[in-house]
Amino acid sequence: MSDEFCDCNITHKERIEAVRSKLPQEEILYDLAELFKVFGDTTRIKIISALLETELCVCDIAELLHMSPSSISHQLRVLRQARLVKPRKEGKVVFYSLDDDHIKHLFDQGLEHILEPRGSYHVSA
Amino acid sequence: MSDEFCDCNITHKERIEAVRSKLPQEEILYDLAELFKVFGDTTRIKIISALLETELCVCDIAELLHMSPSSISHQLRVLRQARLVKPRKEGKVVFYSLDDDHIKHLFDQGLEHILEPRGSYHVSA
DNA sequence: TGAACATATGAATAATTGCTCATATATTAG
DNA sequence: CTAATATATGAGCAATTATTCATATGTTCA
Known part of the structure; x- marks a missing residue:
């Protein structure tokens, strides 16, 4: 076959096609990666x-994080474009x-993964 | 004051300290950013x-994504180190x-944010 | 109007990172 | 043991990105 990207002989065609049909x-997936x-x-x-x-103003955040207002402003723009924060003048x-509360859920879900006890595979070995 | 990182006069000291005391x-936070x-x-x-x-083997994934087994292997290492996937030989x-099902929750929570209708702030303007 | 100030933004730079290529390791078959 | 194969890994390169610096925009107050 010419349309192979892997020279292995062991790929399970059916399994691959089954997965491919279910992928978003x-x-x-691109947008999802961008969000993360x-x-x-x-x-x-x-x-x-x-x-x-x-809520905090740009200078509050700069002071809080010990960073320049400029760098904070740059990052807030990224967060704005991702619809994660909204400004109030x-x-x-x-x-x-x-901007919404999915953000808290995402944040908390991440924290759970960070804080959970290590699984057996990673503990041993 | 000398310990200012922002030359603004308007920062709300109390608010900043209140937030600082509650930050993880x-x-x-570093580990959380690494996870995301x-x-x-x-x-x-x-x-x-x-x-x-x-579950899929390295070559299955390479074939599925039309990429080289080498690049997939590199990425699987990153995923392994983050405890997101586990190998079975x-x-x-x-x-x-x-590796666990927080991953599905994180993934789905991200999808929700991507797929939700745009908020009013972003729609207008 | 003009000075002061909070924020935004463009350009430049340093650091990070994903892929490729070459090579190493590990397992199976002969 | 040797050849073949699946995976892992190190080095190098191109592309991305976070910060800094300079400057622009927009608002308030005199």
Whole structure:
């Protein structure tokens, strides 16, 4: 066969096709990876974690994380574009808060994985 | 004050300290970002999505995703180190499966965010 | 209007990362 | 043991990205 990407002889064609038919659309998986990528940065996770408590302005967050307002603003833009936070303008000040509560669920679900006791495979060996 | 990281005058000290006292430990947040980072790649999300259906060997996955066994093996190592997948050896063949079911919850929670209708802020404007 | 300030953004740079290629390890068959 | 095969891994390269610095935008107050 010419349409092989792996020179192995042992691939289970039926199993592969069964899985392929059940996979979400390419675009969905791409967007999903993009979403997780946004969570996958220490600065942004800290911002999200802080906004889980209360809304904060850009300078509050900068002060909280000991970082420059500029870098925070850059990261808030990423979070905005991912629909994770929303701004509320009050004069010169912009307050940010979380955009919906899926975010808390995602965050907590991640925490559970982090904090759970190690499985047997990883303990031994 | 000398310990300011933001030259703004408007930061709410009390609010910042209140949030700071409630933030998870630095290390927890770091690990959490690392976990999400693992989900934040298209190839790895596809692997996870496939393993949600059934266990697969390295070559199955390579064939499924039209990628080289080498690149899949590299990514499986990342997934292993994050305790997201576990190997099962059968002769020369190594079958991978998901390590626990937090993973499905995380995956589904992410999907919900992706698929939900856009909020009002993002729709208008 | 103009100065001060909070935030946003573009460009540049340093660090990270995913893939490829070459090679190593491990298992099975002969 | 040797050849063949499935997987793992190290080095190198190209692409992505988080931060900094300079500058722009927008709001308030005199």
